[in-house]
Amino acid sequence: MAEVKPDEVSAILRKQLAGFENKIDVYDVGTVLSVGDGIAQVYGLSQVMASELVEFPNNIIGMVLNLDEDSVGCVLFGDSSLIKEGDTVKRTKRVASIPVGEQFLGRVVTPLGIPVDGKGAIQSSQYLPIERKALGVVARQPVTEPLQTGITAVDAMIPIGRGQRELIIGDRQTGKTAVAVDTIINQKYTHSEEAKAEGIEPVYCVYVAVGQKNSTVVQVVSKLEEHGALDYTTVVVAAASDPAPLQYIAPYAGATFAEYFRDNGKHALVVYDDLSKQAVAYRELSLLLRRPPGREAYPGDIFYLHSRLLERASKLSDDLGGGSLTALPIIETQQGDVSAYIPTNVISITDGQIYLEPDLFNAGVRPAINVGISVSRVGGNAQIKAMKKVAGSLKLDLAQYRELAAFAKFGSDLDQATQKTLAKGERLVELLKQGQYAPVPVERQVVAIFAATKGFMENINVKDIKRFEKELLEYIDLSKPELFDTIRKEKVLSDETIEAINSIVSEFQNKFKKS
Amino acid sequence: MSEFVISTRYANALLQTAEENNSFEEALKSIELVYNTLASSDELKSILNSYLISTSKKENILEAIFFGKVSSEVKNFLKLIAIRGRANLLFEICERFIQLSDEKLNRIKVQISSAVELSENQKEDIVKKLEKITNKKIVASYKVDKSIIGGFTARYKDTVIDASVKHQLELLKKKLFEEKYLSN
Numbered sequence: 001m002a003e004v005k006p007d008e009v010s011a012i013l014r015k016q017l018a019g020f021e022n023k024i025d026v027y028d029v030g031t032v033l034s035v036g037d038g039i040a041q042v043y044g045l046s047q048v049m050a051s052e053l054v055e056f057p058n059n060i061i062g063m064v065l066n067l068d069e070d071s072v073g074c075v076l077f078g079d080s081s082l083i084k085e086g087d088t089v090k091r092t093k094r095v096a097s098i099p100v101g102e103q104f105l106g107r108v109v110t111p112l113g114i115p116v117d118g119k120g121a122i123q124s125s126q127y128l129p130i131e132r133k134a135l136g137v138v139a140r141q142p143v144t145e146p147l148q149t150g151i152t153a154v155d156a157m158i159p160i161g162r163g164q165r166e167l168i169i170g171d172r173q174t175g176k177t178a179v180a181v182d183t184i185i186n187q188k189y190t191h192s193e194e195a196k197a198e199g200i201e202p203v204y205c206v207y208v209a210v211g212q213k214n215s216t217v218v219q220v221v222s223k224l225e226e227h228g229a230l231d232y233t234t235v236v237v238a239a240a241s242d243p244a245p246l247q248y249i250a251p252y253a254g255a256t257f258a259e260y261f262r263d264n265g266k267h268a269l270v271v272y273d274d275l276s277k278q279a280v281a282y283r284e285l286s287l288l289l290r291r292p293p294g295r296e297a298y299p300g301d302i303f304y305l306h307s308r309l310l311e312r313a314s315k316l317s318d319d320l321g322g323g324s325l326t327a328l329p330i331i332e333t334q335q336g337d338v339s340a341y342i343p344t345n346v347i348s349i350t351d352g353q354i355y356l357e358p359d360l361f362n363a364g365v366r367p368a369i370n371v372g373i374s375v376s377r378v379g380g381n382a383q384i385k386a387m388k389k390v391a392g393s394l395k396l397d398l399a400q401y402r403e404l405a406a407f408a409k410f411g412s413d414l415d416q417a418t419q420k421t422l423a424k425g426e427r428l429v430e431l432l433k434q435g436q437y438a439p440v441p442v443e444r445q446v447v448a449i450f451a452a453t454k455g456f457m458e459n460i461n462v463k464d465i466k467r468f469e470k471e472l473l474e475y476i477d478l479s480k481p482e483l484f485d486t487i488r489k490e491k492v493l494s495d496e497t498i499e500a501i502n503s504i505v506s507e508f509q510n511k512f513k514k515s
Numbered sequence: 516m517s518e519f520v521i522s523t524r525y526a527n528a529l530l531q532t533a534e535e536n537n538s539f540e541e542a543l544k545s546i547e548l549v550y551n552t553l554a555s556s557d558e559l560k561s562i563l564n565s566y567l568i569s570t571s572k573k574e575n576i577l578e579a580i581f582f583g584k585v586s587s588e589v590k591n592f593l594k595l596i597a598i599r600g601r602a603n604l605l606f607e608i609c610e611r612f613i614q615l616s617d618e619k620l621n622r623i624k625v626q627i628s629s630a631v632e633l634s635e636n637q638k639e640d641i642v643k644k645l646e647k648i649t650n651k652k653i654v655a656s657y658k659v660d661k662s663i664i665g666g667f668t669a670r671y672k673d674t675v676i677d678a679s680v681k682h683q684l685e686l687l688k689k690k691l692f693e694e695k696y697l698s699n
Contacts, residue, residue, distance in 0.1 A: 024676060024677065024678040025676075025677045025678075025682055025686070026674065026675070026676050026677070027674070027675055027677065028673050028674050028675070029670070029673055029674070029675050030673060044672075044673040045673055046672065046673045047673065069517065069519055069520065070517065070519035
């Protein structure tokens with residue numbers, strides 16, 4: 001067993017103490033007037049700035065939110081039972097800021113940057129403020145690069161671009177987190193060498209868990225790790241047991257972590273899961289701070305709460321490095337009511353929504369996306385040309401199917417054309433079903449949709465569609481893998497490529513064994 | 516309306532009146548007397564706070580206690596406060612008046628705590644340095660506090676100048692713990 005020599009110990013201590021300067025400290029203080037419910041009223045602190053971090057005894061940090069004439073209202077990021085009236089409060093002269101950097105990738109942290117995954121401390125030299133003003137118009141450029149989610153329904157009809165805000169909205173248990181997690185897992189490809197060769201830049205992800213059960217967060221983290229996605233992801237946790245102020249700042253902290261990448265010319269994706277819980281936490285804070293309640297008891301600035309958060313998602317101009325920050329906020333609706341206060345607010349802020357419906361979910365359509373009312377305002381600008389070509393007819397076919405879906409129960413009493421549309425629509429819906437944690441690369445999506453929309457699946461039973469797709473793609477992998485490479489590299493469907501796809505799919509069609 | 520606003524208004528009123536009549540010094544001394552009396556007597560405070568005692572009774576009590584010991588302006592001031600039903604804020608009003616007077620006279624009260632009794636020279640040095648830093652006249656009060664181990668702390672308004680050994684040890688402790696976390 002190794003021994004620690006005494007002089008080694010003193011040498012280490014001397015080294016650590018060497019950098020320590022002995023100087024007089026000047027700091028500003030205040031006294032706690034009252035404390036309770038996570039709020040402390042402090043007398044004094046006359047020089048304190050709004051949103052500044054202050055230090056309470058027992059290492060509890062608080063943030064100054066209310067600057068009144070004779071007292072200061074602070075929210076506590078810790079247990080308020082450890083603080084008593086008369087305690088001294090010190091200014092830290094630091095407006096709420098957190099450490100950022102690449103060291104946070106692969107880690108699970110609190111909104112203040114403290115790791116909670118037990119993998120050791122994180123050293124960081126750069127601090128960025130949690131609240132930052134979003135960039136102006138001149139600093140941005142339009143969104144043109146795609147952010148591939150790996151979910152066929154989304155990438156085809158509700159495409160997301162890098163720098164866009166796309167809202168994922170739905171009732172509880174409809175698969176909102178699943179869509180977000182699948183998107184994160186699909187970014188693994190962007191970190192590979194092949195992607196680099198094709199000019200695709202890596203996307204760093206931040207997953208912000210607000211007000212969720214700790215067990216749920218652990219599940220998400222382990223799934224991310226299992227699929228190798230944790231290496232480029234930071235997880236920010238403010239669970240349901242954490243005080244409301246932490247839940248309030250968690251999304252801002254997540255945006256700050258992601259902005260580090262955006263401002264350095266890289267690309268980032270941030271998922272806010274979910275903003276409804278952040279709104280509730282902010283409501284709790286505001287009511288305790290005696291701010292006047294508005295509609296549904298939410299404070300008057302609840303819109304500003306979300307708008308300033310989401311405005312930070314942007315595509316920077318080339319002068320500033322061309323980085324981007326894409327945001328996927330999640331909102332939970334009650335009983336499908338999208339005209340409630342918070343959902344309408346966030347819908348008006350984001351560049352599109354993905355609606356998930358419980359009826360579809362229960363009917364087995366998963367992801368339960370209602371394609372009819374989901375929209376992406378960036379649309380085709382964020383798709384590769386190949387996908388744009390095939391997705392156009394997909395959207396149209398599905399729209400026609402939805403129109404006629406009500407007549408489906410009349411079965412054979414309908415005319416030929418209607419029956420054909422219905423049949424095609426059913427097969428398309430079946431094609432768009434996808435398993436969880438199984439994102440599909442864009443070139444395979446293109447081929448699958450091409451096969452479906454050009455009528456190659458007409459004579460296949462609906463229940464065989466997924467098997468057909470799977471075996472078709474495997475067949476191409478075995479006999480003509482360069483087809484996928486071509487689509488991926490060229491990003492367009494040239495006439496030759498279309499010819500090639502046509503021939504290979506017909507070939508496969510003859511070989512397919514129906515059940 | 517908050518107590519702070521009300522106390523400030525009354526204090527300002529007295530301040531301005533005293534200035535106009537050139538009796539500011541006496542007013543300040545009288546108010547200090549009232550303040551100290553209230554501070555030392557909980558009974559008096561609770562009587563003035565009580566809703567059960569009529570305003571005229573409170574008026575009489577105040578008159579009886581302070582008759583002849585305060586300037587005439589302050590006597591009328593106390594009467595006014597009692598009549599207006601603000602006797603419960605008398606302590607805060609006096610406090611605020613003293614604060615405003617300090618500002619007017621460019622004075623700051625500093626509480627200096629040291630581990631051992633300071634010599635006259637040391638006290639002078641500290642006060643001189645503080646006067647240079649704050650640019651105001653210092654009114655220092657001294658306290659011996661063994662818990663700071665060595666050195667001294669000077670606290671005025673909301674700022675603390677901490678040259679104590681205890682604080683240095685705390686900073687050292689923090690720095691060592693930081694190193695422990697960062698050295699992973």
